[in-house]
Amino acid sequence: MSALVGRTALVTGASQGVGRALSRALADAGARVGLLARPSPALDEAAKELGERGLPLPADLCDPDDVRAAFATVRREFGGLDYLVNNAATARPHRVEDSDDVSLDREIGTNLLGPLYTVREAVPLLRRSDVAHIVNLSSESTADPFPFLLVYAATKSALETLTRGLAHELRPDGIRCTLLRVGQTATGFKDDWDPEQLEKALHAWTVGGFRARVSGAAPQSPERVAEALLFVLQQTGGSVIGELSVRAYP
Numbered sequence: 652m653s654a655l656v657g658r659t660a661l662v663t664g665a666s667q668g669v670g671r672a673l674s675r676a677l678a679d680a681g682a683r684v685g686l687l688a689r690p691s692p693a694l695d696e697a698a699k700e701l702g703e704r705g706l707p708l709p710a711d712l713c714d715p716d717d718v719r720a721a722f723a724t725v726r727r728e729f730g731g732l733d734y735l736v737n738n739a740a741t742a743r744p745h746r747v748e749d750s751d752d753v754s755l756d757r758e759i760g761t762n763l764l765g766p767l768y769t770v771r772e773a774v775p776l777l778r779r780s781d782v783a784h785i786v787n788l789s790s791e792s793t794a795d796p797f798p799f800l801l802v803y804a805a806t807k808s809a810l811e812t813l814t815r816g817l818a819h820e821l822r823p824d825g826i827r828c829t830l831l832r833v834g835q836t837a838t839g840f841k842d843d844w845d846p847e848q849l850e851k852a853l854h855a856w857t858v859g860g861f862r863a864r865v866s867g868a869a870p871q872s873p874e875r876v877a878e879a880l881l882f883v884l885q886q887t888g889g890s891v892i893g894e895l896s897v898r899a900y901p
């Protein structure tokens with residue numbers, strides 16, 4: 652029997668892409684899953700797809716009150732929490748010089764403040780679990796930040812530092828922490844990017860040699876990332892996978 656049967660998880664950014672695949676994999680393994688994303692028919696559908704194991708948690712990660720309300724629902728419906736998966740993120744191509752107040756708020760709010768809000772709410776629940784685990788998703792772009800995506804890369808670098816620090820801070824509470832670094836994955840992440848900004852970004856990536864570095868391998872499927880998550884969560888006993896990268900392999 653799967654080690655996840657009867658466990659409870661909260662996945663952010665669960666309405667589509669990687670987060671949706673993570674939620675499905677957790678539910679298939681026997682866990683009940685709270686799916687957090689902003690209110691939308693896609694979120695309702697993603698939760699419904701999991702039947703009794705899916706709990707929709709409509710919330711904007713940029714709003715701490717929304718996050719508090721989502722965790723109140725988790726406490727009421729699940730009575731506790733075993734796994735927190737901070738997956739949600741957003742990016743917009745722009746030069747730092749051209750960044751507007753709204754996009755800065757959105758990117759930093761969703762990618763960095765959001766995980767701080769969720770961790771803050773989750774820790775008191777996780778402390779009561781015997782398998783407590785926080786998994787934070789980052790990006791390969793932290794190692795060599797692409798121009799036009801520096802705010803995104805900076806938020807992910809901060810999330811990586813946070814994850815490493817949380818592993819120390821939460822060890823006395825028995826809460827494990829893992830940084831799951833993800834390479835190119837076939838999702839709608841770039842679907843709503845402004846075509847004009849994208850054109851400028853593509854030019855900068857070509858000139859800077861960045862495009863050559865990512866071409867050659869087709870993006871991996873979100874399900875591959877889900878397999879990595881289940882692998883991480885199923886390690887028991889005296890070891891933890893502190894960091895893991897999962898990327899396409901040609």
Ligand SMILES: NC(=O)c1ccc[n+]([C@@H]2O[C@H](COP(=O)([O-])OP(=O)(O)OC[C@H]3O[C@@H](n4cnc5c(N)ncnc54)[C@H](OP(=O)(O)O)[C@@H]3O)[C@@H](O)[C@H]2O)c1
Nearest residue numbers: 664666667668669688689711712739740790835836838840
């Ligand atoms: N796709 C890639 O190539 C790639 C590469 C490297 C790393 N990653 C990482 O993998 C993770 C998943 O990415 P993805 O490609 O699956 O992204 P995606 O398809 O764009 O999905 C992002 C999810 O985050 C949610 N979200 C965005 N803003 C939110 C907010 N303010 N509050 C709550 N939820 C919000 C979205 O739902 P709503 O918009 O409905 O709220 C959606 O469910 C991210 O951490 C990303 O950085 C992806």
